[in-house]
Structure formats: C-alpha cells, structure tokens
Amino acid sequence: xxxxxxxxxxxxxxxxxxxxxxxxxxxxxxxxxxxxxxxxxxxxxxxxxxxxxxxxxxxxxxxxxxxxxxxxxxxxxxxxxxxxxxxxxxxxxxxxxxxxxxxxxxxxxxxxxxxxxxxxxxxxxxxxxxxxxxxxxxxxxxxxxxxxxxxxxxxxxxxxxxxxxxxxxxxxxxxxxxxxxxxxxxxxxxxxxxxxxxxxxxxxxxxxxxxxxxxxxxxxxxxxxxxxxxxxxxxxxxxxxxxxxxxxxxxxxxxxxxxxxxxxxxxxxxxxxxxxxxxxxxxxxxxxxxxxxxxxxxxxxxxxxxxxxxxx
Ligand code: Q46
Ligand code: ZN
Numbered sequence: 662x663x664x665x666x667x668x669x670x671x672x673x674x675x676x677x678x679x680x681x682x683x684x685x686x687x688x689x690x691x692x693x694x695x696x697x698x699x700x701x702x703x704x705x706x707x708x709x710x711x712x713x714x715x716x717x718x719x720x721x722x723x724x725x726x727x728x729x730x731x732x733x734x735x736x737x738x739x740x741x742x743x744x745x746x747x748x749x750x751x752x753x754x755x756x757x758x759x760x761x762x763x764x765x766x767x768x769x770x771x772x773x774x775x776x777x778x779x780x781x782x783x784x785x786x787x788x789x790x791x792x793x794x795x796x797x798x799x800x801x802x803x804x805x806x807x808x809x810x811x812x813x814x815x816x817x818x819x820x821x822x823x824x825x826x827x828x829x830x831x832x833x834x835x836x837x838x839x840x841x842x843x844x845x846x847x848x849x850x851x852x853x854x855x856x857x858x859x860x861x862x863x864x865x866x867x868x869x870x871x872x873x874x875x876x877x878x879x880x881x882x883x884x885x886x887x888x889x890x891x892x893x894x895x896x897x898x899x900x901x902x903x904x905x906x907x908x909x910x911x912x913x914x915x916x917x918x919x920x921x922x923x924x925x926x927x928x929x930x931x932x933x934x935x936x937x938x939x940x941x942x943x944x945x946x947x948x949x950x951x952x953x954x955x956x957x958x959x960x961x962x963x964x965x966x967x968x969x970x971x972x973x
Pocket of ligand 2: 950
C-alpha cells in the first residue's frame with residue numbers, strides 16, 4: 662500500500678476517501694480538512710479567545726494540539742469527575758499537555774465542590790451518572806468562559822460521536838435534540854459561549870491516528886460509565902455499514918449539516934428565564950446547578966484552579 666501523495670509506504674488507509682497516506686501526508690491532509698471545516702462554518706475567528714474542553718483522551722488532546730498548529734492557540738479546561746484512578750490519570754495527561762503546549766489549564770473538581778465524586782452524587786440523587794455529568798460539565802465550562810473571557814468553547818466530538826448520537830435521536834425520534842447537534846451552536850446572551858466541534862467531519866480512526874502520529878500521550882481507557890452506553894451500540898452498527906459502504910457516515914453527517922442550516926431559521930430560541938442566583942438560562946427561578954450547590958455545596962465551593970505552564 663503506497664501513499665497517494667508521495668508514493669512511499671502508506672501508514673493509514675482511508676476507504677472513505679478512497680486513498681492511503683503516509684504519516685506526514687496524513688497529518689497535513691487532516692489538518693487541511695479541519696481548517697476547511699473551521700473556515701466553511703465560521704467556527705473560530707483568528708482573534709477569538711478559545712477554550713478547549715480537555716478530558717485527557719485522544720480527541721480532546723488531538724484537537725488542542727491541532728488548533729495550536731493551525732494558528733488558533735487555545736487554553737484548556739479539565740473537569741475532574743472524582744472517579745478513582747481514571748480521573749487522576751486523565752488529569753495528569755491534560756496537565757502534561759498544557760506544559761507541552763505552554764498553555765493554561767483550568768480545572769474544576771466535582772469532589773471539592775460537592776464533597777462527592779460523580780458516582781456518589783448521582784447515586785444520592787438517583788440520577789444516571791451521565792445525565793448529571795452532562796449538566797455539570799455544560800454549566801462549568803460555560804461559567805469558565807464567562808469568568809475568564811473566552812468567547813468560544815471547542816470540544817473534540819468526532820464524526821463517530823456525532824453520527825451515533827444522531828442515529829440515536831432519530832431511532833427514538835427525540836425531536837427536541839434533533840437540530841441542536843450541529844458543528845456550531847451560537848452564543849446566547851452573556852452566559853452561554855459559542856460551542857464548536859472542529860472534528861465534526863473527522864472519524865475516530867483519524868483522530869486516534871493523528872494523536873499517535875504526533876506523539877500525544879493520552880489516556881486509553883474510556884470513562885467507566887461510558888461502557889454499555891447505547892452510543893457504543895450505534896457506533897458499532899454504523900461501523901458495520903461503513904465497512905460495506907465506505908463514506909456513509911460522512912454523507913450522513915454532511916446531509917445533516919445541510920438540513921440544520923435550513924432548520925436554523927425555524928429554530929426556537931431556548932428558554933428565556935434565567936437563574937436568579939447566577940444568571941444562567943434556566944427553566945425555573947434557580948438553575949439545576951445552583952440547586953445542586955444549595956444541596957451539596959458549601960459557601961465558596963465553586964472555584965477553578967488555574968495551572969499555568971512552567972516557563973521553559
Ligand atoms: S457523560 Fe458519562 Fe461521559 Fe460523564 S460520566 Fe463519563 S461517560 S464523562 S462523555
Ligand atoms: Zn444558577
């Protein structure tokens with residue numbers, strides 16, 4: 662198998678593009694495509710302050726690395742879920758990467774804020790860990806953007822994540838989420854930053870290859886609560902389809918993006934009321950996060966730690 666560009670031994674085969682590439686040409690190819698996505702959908706302006714949601718996994722670290730290479734240097738935010746072993750290792754990888762890029766890393770610890778990790782907190786509330794985790798992460802990341810002046814929050818969601826989520830939403834006809842999963846979600850008011858997903862059209866195989874080829878040291882294990890999730894089943898199903906018919910996932914998501922734009926005009930704006938305590942959009946007088954702080958937090962328990970890189 663030869664590289665389509667330079668003719669040397671290829672390192673990766675990409676049936677969805679009917680091509681195979683060596684390491685250097687693959688890195689250039691992926692970076693060019695991501696830059697194309699950023700430009701086409703107006704994801705990040707050169708002057709905009711960007712924060713990357715860093716979990717310590719391959720996608721978020723690869724994104725952090727690539728944005729830096731493409732001239733969009735960003736800082737990172739890590740949320741410590743308080744999951745034994747997994748959280749500590751992930752945090753170490755995130756901190757090490759902040760050092761490598763010489764960028765700031767903000768961190769927020771759920772155990773410090775609520776005196777319990779995500780598992781115990783969810784158990785006490787009799788709520789699935791992932792839905793509670795999602796709510797906390799959304800809130801905390803937005804709040805970091807507001808407090809420290811970042812207008813963009815970038816996440817490492819890739820094509821496989823997005824295609825499987827869309828398939829799930831379609832299978833269960835979750836219409837309320839259907840058109841909210843685009844490549845960008847515009848900022849709303851002063852409390853919700855613009856969210857962007859530069860890897861929206863890059864497969865998991867590509868982001869993993871990019872991470873390995875760039876010597877990125879990431880945590881291999883997935884969050885223990887992701888096991889058994891329906892998403893994994895949908896990912897496997899889509900991979901099976903992709904094997905028989907390469908580029909199906911790309912076509913699925915490109916078609917979605919076209920339709921999302923058409924649907925944007927009719928998109929209803931989210932709820933209008935705001936939390937009386939923090940100003941975050943909320944259905945009631947108090948947002949879910951502030952309610953959680955009221956039950957489990959203590960005065961002043963909401964705080965970020967800022968890890969600044971050692972000057973080398
Ligand atoms: S939601 Fe659930 Fe993830 Fe939170 S508890 Fe882990 S698997 S990290 S994206
Ligand atoms: Zn609030």
